Amino acid sequence: ALAGFMRQIMQESVSFDPSQMVITSGATPAMEILSFCLADPGNAFLVPSPYYPG
Helix, strand or coil: CHHHHHHHHCCCCCCCCHHHCCCCCCHHHHHHHHHHHHCCCCCCCCCCCCCCCC
16 A cells, blocks of 8 residues: 555656565664664764763
């Protein structure tokens, strides 16, 4: 349903694959998930301050 809604909002100019979509409870969890996907063990990230977790 969400992929269809996004396709409609984008006026069919972008295709959305439901199997490639991730829904989070906000930007902070999305950035955390992205960090885990992109980082290698032992990597560090610089996080701007103030940072409001959760």
